Amino acid sequence: MFFLSCQADLGNSTSDEASSVRLVDGSSSCSGRVQVLHNGIWGTVCYNGWDLLDANVVCSELGCGEAKEVKLAEYFGKSSGQIWMDNVNCSGNESALSKCEYHELELNDCNHSEDAGVICHLSITIIFLFFIPWLVEGFDDCSGRVEVLHNGKWGTVCDYKWDGSDGAVVCKEMGCGNIKVLTYGAYFGATSGQIWMGNVNCNGEEASLSTCAIQGWGTHNCFFAEHAGVICGLPVRLVNGNSFCSGRVEVLHDGQWGTVSDDGWNLTDAAVVCRELGCGDVITAKGGAYFGQGSGPVWMNSVDCVGKESSLIQCNIAHWQHNNLDHLHDAGVICSGEIFFDISTGYWWKNF
Incomplete structure (x- = not known):
């Protein structure tokens, strides 16, 4: 199959089309499914070849910092309408996604189960203005070592008395379904630094780990590499x-x-x-x-x-x-x- 690479300016902006790219259905304006404006119509980007270089251009164009991770397929839900760009190939230095090479619309063979998405670093910053746990070094977004942000600094959770009720709250808060497995020690890797939470005691009904009873911020009975972790329910x-x-x-x-x-x-x-x-x-x-x-x-x-x-x-x-x-x-x-x-x-x- 023959493909033609282009460097066209999608969505030549008018006064009421100030930006030709946006992120939709994410947790903030800096995360979501990528959409581009062309001929006055918003459409999506196919994930064929979609990588961090492409995502970085989007994040930069939107003033959202650098890309934290790319998301493929229906992570942010399935869209409808046009698919404007396929096989996007950015060098990473472009000022706009529309400046990157891509395949012409007539030549793409995508559907909306292949929509590209991105999570920019700024979206994480915005989310973490509030307390929220984060799962680190896991298999996916729903598994890993539990870390929490407190006083502007990341730290771990002591695994002493870590149980299913505690893990269930984390999985629920992360939008990851039910708790599947609790992990202890350095199962998801060891890290030095602050241990924020110890003797966590959730009843399982809390909406956030931050509302569970703890020994006290920074007070715990753990040593190095005694980290609480979870593996949440997978589909x-x-x-x-x-x-x-x-x-x-x-x-x-x-x-x-x-x-x-x-x-x-x-x-x-x-x-x-x-x-x-x-x-x-x-x-x-x-x-x-x-x-x-x-x-x-x-x-x-x-x-x-x-x-x-x-x-x-x-x-x-x-x-x-x-x-x-x-x-x-x-x-x-x-x-x-x-x-x-x-x-x-x-x-x-x-x-x-």
Whole structure:
């Protein structure tokens, strides 16, 4: 297929079109799905080739500092209308996204499940004017070492007496669903510096970790590398395998777990699952209900991942729930990692 790279000025600004780019459906004006103005109509940007260099140009253009991270697919929700730009390729020095190279509209093959997004550093600054926990060095945005901002300084949470009620409040406050696993020690890496919270005692109903009872700010019973962490509920899980990192693939949709059909299921699709779960590389993709037949709906059919997705639910599929499929064709995966959980101690460990 032949592509033409352009450097056109999208949305030649008039007095009532002061900016040709904006971020929508984020937590602030400095995070969200990228939209550009062209011919008086707002449209999105396809995530093919979308990276930090491209995102940096957007953040700079909007006065939002540097890009913290790029977001792909439907992270900020699915849009509608035009898709104006595809295969954006910025050097990082452009003054506006419209100055970057990109593919012409007529040549893009995207849909709105592939809308590009960005979170700029300034959006984080704005959010953290209020107390909020942050998860660091995890598998994704919903796992990691718990850190909190207090008096303008980041610090950790002591893992002494860290329990499910405490973790549940963090997951809920972060918008990450239910608590799945508590972690202790240096599971998500050790860090020096301030330990802000100790003897955290939530009842699980609090809206914020900041409202839970604590020993006192900066008062704790912990030493170096005794950090509280969480892994919050993910929309994907592996069932009936030898460990957390192998099994039948199940996805959460409309509040119900269901399976994935092995129609078209391949190593590229399976690799996305392994990466999403923090389970290393894919060893093999399994079909034919290798890990046993599931129950409930078959949610995903003809999965087609490109391999760069951060979650299986961002991959293209034929449609959600195929009523003509049975569980004889449930897909599975074996990843290179092995993650184990000792329910009696709450400790996790993994082998790669």
